[in-house]
Amino acid sequence: MNRYRLLPSDEAAAILELAGDIADRELAPLADDFEERGEFPREAVRVLGRAGLLGLPYDEADGGGGQPYEVYLQVLEVLAYRWLTVAEAVSVHTLACYPLAAFGSSAQRAEYLPGLLGGELLGGYCLTEPAGGSDAAALTTRAVRDGEDYVVNGTKAWITHAGVADFYQVFCRTGGPGPAGVSCVFADASTPGIVPARPERKMGLNASPTAQIAFDDARVPAGRLVGEEGEGFRIAMSALDAGRLGIAACAIGLAQAACDYATGYAKERQQFGTRIIDFQGVGFMLADMATQIEAARQLTLHAARLKDAGRPYGIVAAQAKLFATDMAMKVTTDAVQVLGGYGYVRDHPVERYMREAKVLQIVEGTNQIQRMVISRTMSR
Amino acid sequence: MNIVVLVKQVPDSGAERSLAGDGNTVDRTGGTNVINEMDEYAIEEALRLKDETGGQVTLLTVGPDHALESVRKALSMGPDAAVHVSDEAIAGSDALGTAKVLAAALGTLEYDLILSGAESTDGGVQVMPHMLAELLDIAALTGARKLTADGDGFLVERQTEDGYEVVRASGKAIVSVWDTINTPRYPSLKGIMAAKRKPVTAVTLAELGVPAGEVGAAGAATTVLSAEPRPVRGAGQRVEDTGDGGEKLVEYLAAEKFV
Ligand SMILES: Cc1cc2nc3c(=O)[nH]c(=O)nc-3n(C[C@H](O)[C@H](O)[C@H](O)COP(=O)(O)OP(=O)(O)OC[C@H]3O[C@@H](n4cnc5c(N)ncnc54)[C@H](O)[C@@H]3O)c2cc1C
Numbered sequence: 001m002n003r004y005r006l007l008p009s010d011e012a013a014a015i016l017e018l019a020g021d022i023a024d025r026e027l028a029p030l031a032d033d034f035e036e037r038g039e040f041p042r043e044a045v046r047v048l049g050r051a052g053l054l055g056l057p058y059d060e061a062d063g064g065g066g067q068p069y070e071v072y073l074q075v076l077e078v079l080a081y082r083w084l085t086v087a088e089a090v091s092v093h094t095l096a097c098y099p100l101a102a103f104g105s106s107a108q109r110a111e112y113l114p115g116l117l118g119g120e121l122l123g124g125y126c127l128t129e130p131a132g133g134s135d136a137a138a139l140t141t142r143a144v145r146d147g148e149d150y151v152v153n154g155t156k157a158w159i160t161h162a163g164v165a166d167f168y169q170v171f172c173r174t175g176g177p178g179p180a181g182v183s184c185v186f187a188d189a190s191t192p193g194i195v196p197a198r199p200e201r202k203m204g205l206n207a208s209p210t211a212q213i214a215f216d217d218a219r220v221p222a223g224r225l226v227g228e229e230g231e232g233f234r235i236a237m238s239a240l241d242a243g244r245l246g247i248a249a250c251a252i253g254l255a256q257a258a259c260d261y262a263t264g265y266a267k268e269r270q271q272f273g274t275r276i277i278d279f280q281g282v283g284f285m286l287a288d289m290a291t292q293i294e295a296a297r298q299l300t301l302h303a304a305r306l307k308d309a310g311r312p313y314g315i316v317a318a319q320a321k322l323f324a325t326d327m328a329m330k331v332t333t334d335a336v337q338v339l340g341g342y343g344y345v346r347d348h349p350v351e352r353y354m355r356e357a358k359v360l361q362i363v364e365g366t367n368q369i370q371r372m373v374i375s376r377t378m379s380r
Numbered sequence: 381m382n383i384v385v386l387v388k389q390v391p392d393s394g395a396e397r398s399l400a401g402d403g404n405t406v407d408r409t410g411g412t413n414v415i416n417e418m419d420e421y422a423i424e425e426a427l428r429l430k431d432e433t434g435g436q437v438t439l440l441t442v443g444p445d446h447a448l449e450s451v452r453k454a455l456s457m458g459p460d461a462a463v464h465v466s467d468e469a470i471a472g473s474d475a476l477g478t479a480k481v482l483a484a485a486l487g488t489l490e491y492d493l494i495l496s497g498a499e500s501t502d503g504g505v506q507v508m509p510h511m512l513a514e515l516l517d518i519a520a521l522t523g524a525r526k527l528t529a530d531g532d533g534f535l536v537e538r539q540t541e542d543g544y545e546v547v548r549a550s551g552k553a554i555v556s557v558w559d560t561i562n563t564p565r566y567p568s569l570k571g572i573m574a575a576k577r578k579p580v581t582a583v584t585l586a587e588l589g590v591p592a593g594e595v596g597a598a599g600a601a602t603t604v605l606s607a608e609p610r611p612v613r614g615a616g617q618r619v620e621d622t623g624d625g626g627e628k629l630v631e632y633l634a635a636e637k638f639v
Binding site: 010011014015017018021022047050051052053056065067 | 452453456566567568569570572573575576
């Protein structure tokens with residue numbers, strides 16, 4: 001795959017090769033079984049951590065990999081090609097480290113980031129609530145200052161890594177209603193009063209646990225407030241700008257896997273005495289899949305390169321998330337079609353890809369919300 | 381303990397491979413080239429011994445300029461330095477020619493132990509350790525599945541068809557390893573960054589004092605007379621199960637020496 005990639009450095013090529021090796025040897029053999037049983041592959045994620053792949057886009061001074069976002073995203077793509085759950089895990093972990101890396105004080109960064117980025121720990125990002133999904137600024141989880149602590153009460157919903165994470169970034173209300181009353185704290189998962197519920201029974205991505213988390217008088221030291229009180233919503237949105245690109249990269253890797261699988265099948269399967277890929281109806285469908293994937297990849301990398309250059313990139317990131325995840329839904333659906341009946345059963349992976357693609361249109365801002373973000377800027 | 385590991389860049393055995401235009405040598409220009417798989421186990425074994433006893437691990441490779449990519453990748457696993465012998469006159473060398481070059485290069489290095497893979501996935505002749513042992517006048521302990529530093533020498537469990545032999549050599553030795561000996565580590569991001577700064581010394585035949593006429597296709601002691609592409613896969617054999625299907629399968633597997 002590297003042949004068609006424009007990479008910024010030799011070490012970027014080496015990092016991608018490393019990610020590909022680990023994905024091929026450590027992830028691919030486990031994916032079907034772990035998804036079937038709904039078990040989170042904690043050990044496989046540790047292998048990535050030990051290889052230095054859990055803190056790629058953050059500063060070396062903070063213990064990160066010092067890599068441009070465009071390299072990090074291509075690593076995610078390579079991982080998603082083999083197993084979406086793991087790519088998603090890296091993406092969510094990277095998102096959970098973002099508030100501290102971008103908004104933490106130098107003392108907080110020095111104290112916590114090397115551990116968070118070191119590869120042994122895994123993070124969760126707690127923004128969504130049962131009643132506050134797309135309208136995240138309506139969140140009601142409260143943090144009240146009491147001596148040296150914040151006491152947190154409320155319920156978060158749909159939290160990836162609930163129950164398996166080592167730390168959580170928690171967005172909670174310290175002030176009045178609306179965005180201005182939101183703050184961001186980060187808490188050890190072992191904090192008394194942080195209680196993950198039973199994982200949701202999802203349509204796909206079953207190896208990745210998603211659950212509600214109850215905060216019941218959970219005491220978080222005041223020194224773990226990230227940024228100022230009231231700055232939380234801005235931090236959450238800034239993190240999501242970057243995080244959305246991670247979801248786009250996951251979508252591209254997933255779609256590429258579906259396209260490659262369908263192509264391989266279409267070259268083997270014969271009907272009417274001909275390989276089905278030689279029927280124009282099938283060949284053109286595959287051509288469209290490959291073209292849409294490449295377009296999504298380039299839009300996503302363009303957004304990443306804007307970010308790397310320090311330019312505004314939020315709108316392009318929203319466009320990339322929207323385009324790449326809608327693309328992945330279409331491509332994985334078409335991959336099932338290429339396999340016909342064989343695509344609809346679990347003996348081939350494409351039905352799983354199709355179930356997994358769906359969630360990417362929902363998380364980190366539904367695709368309606370992406371369109372809202374884009375059109376709102378246009379209407380100004 | 382100072383260890384030299386022999387590494388070779390080979391065409392990826394997972395991809396389609398072909399012979400060069402002359403019909404008799406491996407095409408090394410197209411496709412993807414990788415570190416010979418078995419060599420990664422030799423590197424891991426060297427790093428493991430270094431962790432125990434200290435010292436330096438140096439990689440030694442003979443090959444064209446693009447072999448350097450594989451050397452950098454191997455360095456990202458952890459070795460300290462590399463020596464790359466590159467010279468147009470080497471192209472087309474047979475095993476003996478390559479052994480002469482390696483032996484000359486090893487003569488310029490300080491080592492207690494030489495490690496190599498038990499075979500390469502391209503040539504697959506398995507003679508290099510023996511040839512080098514002869515040229516360097518040291519012991520060859522080949523086909524190891526276990527290696528331990530043992531007093532003034534080395535102790536090896538040597539894998540055979542039906543078990544293993546325990547062999548020991550005093551003094552310097554060359555040990556070749558199979559993939560049963562360990563699980564090679566992955567490189568890491570840190571290793572990749574560090575590899576950029578590790579010294580890779582390029583040397584030519586003249587610098588090693590090897591006459592160009594002794595190596596290369598002209599100096600080769602063996603010649604490939606002809607080569608043929610692998611026959612296309614046949615139709616396969618079907619076993620009808622009329623109650624004795626299992627037995628027939630076992631008979632077939634036994635005839636093909638799988639069981
Ligand atoms: C598997 C999974 C993992 C997740 N992981 C996390 C996590 O780790 N952390 C976290 O904080 N959250 C997480 N989420 C939550 C996710 O971000 C939310 O589900 C998402 O933001 C949508 O919120 P909602 O589900 O409440 O839907 P709602 O907001 O209720 O939306 C329902 C529908 O209405 C549409 N809609 C809503 N508002 C508008 C509008 N203004 N204009 C047009 N259409 C609108 C939506 O697009 C959607 O189609 C996860 C969700 C899932 C499914």
